[in-house]
Amino acid sequence: MTPDWLKQIPQAAQDYIAGRRLDEVECIVADIAGVARGKAMPASKFARQDKFYLPNSIFLQTITGEWADNPTGAFTEPDMILVPDYSTTTAAPWSADCTLQVIHDVFDQQGAPVPMAPRNVLKRVLSLYEARGWRPIVAPEMEFFLVARNVDPNQPIIPPMGRSGRRAAAKQAYSLSAVDEYGKVIDDIYDFAEAQGFEIDGILQEGGAGQIEINLNHGDPVRLADEIFFFKRLIREAALREDCFATFMAKPIEGEPGSAMHIHHSIIDIASGRNIFSDEQGRETPAFLNFIAGMQAHLPAVIALLAPYVNSYRRYVPDFAAPINLEWGRDNRTTGLRVPVSSPESRRVENRLAGMDCNPYLGLAASLACGYLGLVEGSDPRPECLGDAYMSEDELPLTLGDALDIMVESEPIGEVLGKEFVAVYESVKRNEYKEFLQVISPWEREHLLLNV
Template identity: 55%
Template sequence: MCATMSKKKKSDKPEHSGVPDIESARGISGVESAKDWFRARDIEEIECLVPDQGGVARGKIMPVSKFLASPVMNLPLSIFYQCITGEYPAYDGLVDAVEADTDMFMQPDWSTLTAVPWAMDPTAQVIHDAMTRDGRPVEQAPRQVLRRVRELYRKKGWQPVVAPEIEFYLVEPNTDPDYPLKPPIGRSGRPELGRQGYSISAVNEFDALFEDIYKYSEHQGLEIDTLIHEDGVAQMEINLRHGDPLELADQVFLFKRTIREASLQHKIYATFMAKPMSGEPGSALHIHQSIVDAESGQNIFSDPETGGPTPLFFSFLAGQQKYLPAIMCMLAPYVNSYRRLTRDSMAPINVQWGYDNRTAGLRVPPSGPDARRVENRVPSSDANPYLAIAASLAAGYLGMTEELEATSPIESDAKNRDFELPQSLLEAVAEMDESEEIRQVMGSSFVTAYAAIKRQEYETFMKVISPWEREHLLLNV
């Protein structure tokens, strides 16, 4: 959500000598144009990143001299089959190349070349695309899944625009997973005890941390729109500016990394778990979505003559309503995600939509015709941004191409209505696995791989005995 009370971005430049400005990296398109950029800033190392299915940064770190000699490198294709636990599902029936532990090739996307401002020595980072030996994109790669969906829009003459909002918690360092998380100590020397939604003073408790977040973000060209304190204890939200889906997914990917690293330097954990603390609200990744005509730039959700909503707007909404259950496991990818989606929380539990209604899964914010958009409030902050954005846009695309009709907007509390979304990870995986439409739009090989990963993660989870079980079953059953 947006708030009028927000911490403003400071204009002063960070005091990190040797860290390259993002503006200097723009226009680089290959090795030759990158050499001067690295040399002028004495860059010694580069981190070559590729986001996996969990949104984790995989890749290699190497000297710049070695990178410039061969910027296209290899990694096992199996990284796109790795669970968040580090395990792998059974490969039977998946991809022969994975069973053989075949390599894929990482190709740098030079538009993502930025600094690593928290590094001790001058270091750069660049996000890579995964390619097969014969030069085709790896279909299971999250960046490619989002590109695939974006290309479907472009073939229709449409250009999707998104603006993510990321919620997260600050917590005390916790090295023992058996102990509950606690809010951190702020500059006053006291932990936050009560909920301080939109409180400026509660944000100021962590001023030094947020100054570093802004500084690091500026060096990477990451544009923060607003920063607010959310409803939970030490729960924050950062809103990003709107733009191209792939660019914004890259920004969320880098933002998560930036916030974690900056927090660690202040002896604080930043967590994007959907539900890190009992009794506190969950954290979301809200996605604002609009579609413009690629030639005219006109928002196709609004009639250019009357300014009112168009049939495509309602069909986009209808597609979200119909396919949210089928994409749920990409919006809520872990067992913990479903602890957020409960009736007694602010998180949505159904596919209702409404005008400026935050209890609905789909909200249409107040706006003029040019900014008419749909906010998907279902995704949790633990979602891979590439997959969450791709899945949400895929649902809207199907709605428009199938000319679906949306329900009437809801004006009351949508949480009082029945559950319409999957209530567990396995249920959500089954919905996705059985949807031929989602397979067609997002890629059948990706869906098969993703389903296998999620089922393996659930199997691993079931091997753990929870405190609830020891509390209520140990001596009572």
């Protein structure tokens, strides 16, 4: 007899376990970094429970495994209640056993959403849109590198070996032959995505050596953040199967471009179903310009979320195809805010500042928060940039410490994302930044040891 919860899961998950014995269920949540935390259990045990427990300290753990100070009170680690969102159930096709993954929503013991949980932060922002009769639509682009296995962190990262026996080459953007070099990994990504019920809009070679971009279809922000969260894991597993690594570091290889998570946004009026960026004649609306103005005004305050590590700021350098400005332009890839060519129905704004190392829930929440504030404030953007925006002056914080300073000083961002979340996020990131500053780099040893 089929347990009742299996009747609630997506068709792709039902197809995956059809005719098989389900062995294990992974109960997972995304922590501050976007790392999957939780517990795995026998499917029979999962079927007998409707909630699970984890300590709230998982949102105070840094990327290195250390613990940040709790700015909201004593470090007592009370349990949170995890409730499965069965709509997120998907296969873990790389597992030896028949395994399903389920993302869980996180509540405190009084039943309120835990404000530090990244999925809850995104839902909080979406609720502000909904209260005004709006529904955001997003379309993310994921860039990442396939690299040779690197088991010694002291050694530089290098491109993977292709089927030709040569290492992947740079400056081969959009080359199908370059993609074919690591075709087995791509095949595994397609196979895993199909088993998990994910639709890939396209895969292409980017400008870096072994750098790939995957585009996802537009849709609901929470659903797409869930997919990116799952995709990062499936891509890593596909790479490991073919004896290489997949990395979502913003800047993994010296001298190569970085990896971004470009985010396309449009806003639907819930009552009419129309894109509020276009009027009935197909022209740009004041709301369209307000959204851009909000991005220009508030993006500096969320760069700490879009560029969450010290490595993230290595991507923000001139002449490496990463915009480091807040200019906007139509079909202009040198601007941080690009308006792609589109029909009036799909008119949208592309934020090109986020790095692929960001937590997808927080990256989408931060970007949408800026646009929301622009819509509410009703301000106008600067004039459109018609030339090369790479020549613009730097407008973004260029270190993690500076980015955190701007974030905590922004009252509007604190109100939209939640002040308790901002305090916890700052605590985690200050801890990571302090740890990084204790590491002496090869550059320092080479140039300072005998010269200063």
